[in-house]
Amino acid sequence: MNDHANPLHQLRTLVDDAAMLTDPERIAPMLRDHRALYRGHALAVVAPADTAAVSRVLAFCNEHRIGVVPQGGNTSYCGGATPDASSSQVLLSLARLNRVRSIDAANHTMTAEAGCVLARLQAAAAEADRYLPLSLGSEGSCMLGGNLSTNAGGLNVIHYGMARELVLGLEVVLADGRVMDTLTGLRKDNTGYDIKSLFLGAEGTLGVITAACIKLYPSLKSRATAFIAVRDPDAAVSLLGSLRAASGDCVTSFELIPRIGIDLTTRHIPGVVDPLSATSQWYVLCELSSSRAQEPLDAMLQAALEQALSKGWVSDAAVAQADRERDAFWRLRESIPEAQRKDGYSLKHDISVPVSQVPRFIEVAGGWVAQHIPQGVLVSYGHLGDGNLHFNINQRPGAQVAQLQAVEQKVKRAIHDFVKEFDGSFSAEHGIGQLKVFELERYANPVELDLMKRIKRALDPNNIMNPGKVLRP
């Protein structure tokens, strides 16, 4: 069983010729992760053409106790799709399962395979006059299977929920090769346990998602976008509640940006300018959107902002008058990570707390950073609408990278401890992968963690599915 030459030979007989990838140049980027934190080796890199071939590969690997690492667009932030260094695992690329199987516009659903690039699915939905709300930075290369296996978040969670909430049915290949097809497109179905949700966010450790039936929405026909100077995070939370109510709950993005986010982007990113003349410590980028063509969203937003001004929540605001201006607001927000990188080294934390707790969390955890990390400066921004902050600490001008690296573990421990105190999450969007396995052990509810382990054993008794990710063997 440890004679790898023989299994490899057998594996070849289970798939078409094009499925066995051997070109080192093509394979190399698949063996390291997006952030270059991990580099692995593989017994074989296999890209089956269809679900039946995935099934054969898994049945074979299960029989021979060979670990299988599923991979989509390979954009994981936590090393979730990178094999270990042992050369004993099979890297299973889903990239060739890339068909949009069907779009049912009247049912507002799309059925597509795991290897479809997200942006292509967005475009396919648009062609059918429907909207696929899942949207994230890597949408040009990430794939549906990875999005669902990591329960991707992104920019529209406040209105449409995480990826999990968009899924009506799945096709999954289990560890033993059996195929579970529940691609039914039903909005109501109370026939037993919610099995599909287990695979959504399991990062390929319970089975391989090969296709999904996902919800679509009416196409968006109008948008209003504002860049708003707010008094403080408390005012931003008040503004959010007020805007949700006043707009008929059509706030689809609500991003908190600190002053330093403007300073960094205007300094490092060509073309980015401060949208407002007066300065403030805190800003919000807010967008409303609607499928109504003649929706007076701009006027509605303007009126709500005037009210917020009179309440002292807001000191200044610009409502985008054209797409060019809207794009400029978004460019500022989206280039914060790049500007951070250009400015120096940073310690990153992808955390969430209840929306109502964000202001107090920033005060407490930010206060700790100011007091204990003189070599760093807080850059805390993100999706306030769903309580998700990128709570980063950047290298302060004049400080050395090594000075920040020296406190990396201490900072992580302190911030994640604060998160725990606030009933928050130490991994809001990016999952566990291999990067946060020990954090999960430390911070998870112990009873819930025990159930996760029981479920892993029940569904993958030989531990062949993405071994070592999420849970330690």
Next chain:
Amino acid sequence: MNDHANPLHQLRTLVDDAAMLTDPERIAPMLRDHRALYRGHALAVVAPADTAAVSRVLAFCNEHRIGVVPQGGNTSYCGGATPDASSSQVLLSLARLNRVRSIDAANHTMTAEAGCVLARLQAAAAEADRYLPLSLGSEGSCMLGGNLSTNAGGLNVIHYGMARELVLGLEVVLADGRVMDTLTGLRKDNTGYDIKSLFLGAEGTLGVITAACIKLYPSLKSRATAFIAVRDPDAAVSLLGSLRAASGDCVTSFELIPRIGIDLTTRHIPGVVDPLSATSQWYVLCELSSSRAQEPLDAMLQAALEQALSKGWVSDAAVAQADRERDAFWRLRESIPEAQRKDGYSLKHDISVPVSQVPRFIEVAGGWVAQHIPQGVLVSYGHLGDGNLHFNINQRPGAQVAQLQAVEQKVKRAIHDFVKEFDGSFSAEHGIGQLKVFELERYANPVELDLMKRIKRALDPNNIMNPGKVLRP
């Protein structure tokens, strides 16, 4: 271990005096189900006052291998909360866990205990200027724990989803008495498997939900309601897509009603009148709602209906001009079940298919009924917006009850077989309980059913949690 006198004595020591219910008159209605299909007996009826006491009772029952049947408002349609006839099971009432623990308006969440009556939670949300969208016929007596354990549906699913989609966190007592508390109120949390979803819709067979943190929405400030004569179910589906888009996706109810629904209600329910002058074979009751105070919903609905008229989808429509009129429309819809009862015996099926398939399903399955069941007449109505039909067959005037009862099994088989052909569900809203255990075995995806059994064994190895419900031992 089979000496029940001793366990009962011990059980008493684990809870406060008020928890042991012994008054036969109080207990009797708890031992039969809502529809009077089942009548059970219990070793004891226990109503603990808090989660710690529930934990002690479960740990004890697990140790002694005593089955536990959780019960909330006892409104199950499938006998899910009724003990068996053996007098060996403990009936566990959650009614005393009835506190609203907290409302966090800024986070748009409420944390409440399992024994809270749904209508009380709706009122508590309204007091905080928030909206709890879960709404169903039995809301005056059903309880949150039961709503979540059965993944309740109801009238607003098209916009807000099933109960499962409203839950952010749970407090659950496991079969062995351990308490899993994930009441965090986070909208983003990717730290491991989605454990909570397993308990939502598990009908108490995996553990006991004692509290939940659920999503709230901005309070609704405007509504528009129309009663619409449509050409046929196809036109109704087209109208739905068109209205969702035109309204900014604020269609919150979209109910299909056949002509016979109007005939039955106007005949049997005092005060119900046909809202339209011309007759049609099919109608839709549609409601838009929004949290915007000055939303021109009526005008928007009127304009969309005029367009639908010009397309031939709609032949006549009345938009409610006042609450009195709106209430009259809803009264007609909501009294169909009562009118059916008054008209005679009926065979009921709670089914769903993809929304786009509803017209063809009605044609095919309805055609079968017309051809094969001369003693019955189809009364097919329900939540078209989520593909959920109450596909009922009523006793035809002149036919005997026994004639319909004689074909009950044959009709059920035929209709559920059609449902399967259409990738639908034989239990859209009401779950499995004890009534549909065999249907689940017959129609479930066999791989998915196997996973359900594995999970049941992993979480409740001694099979003490609501034994015999959902899955056979």
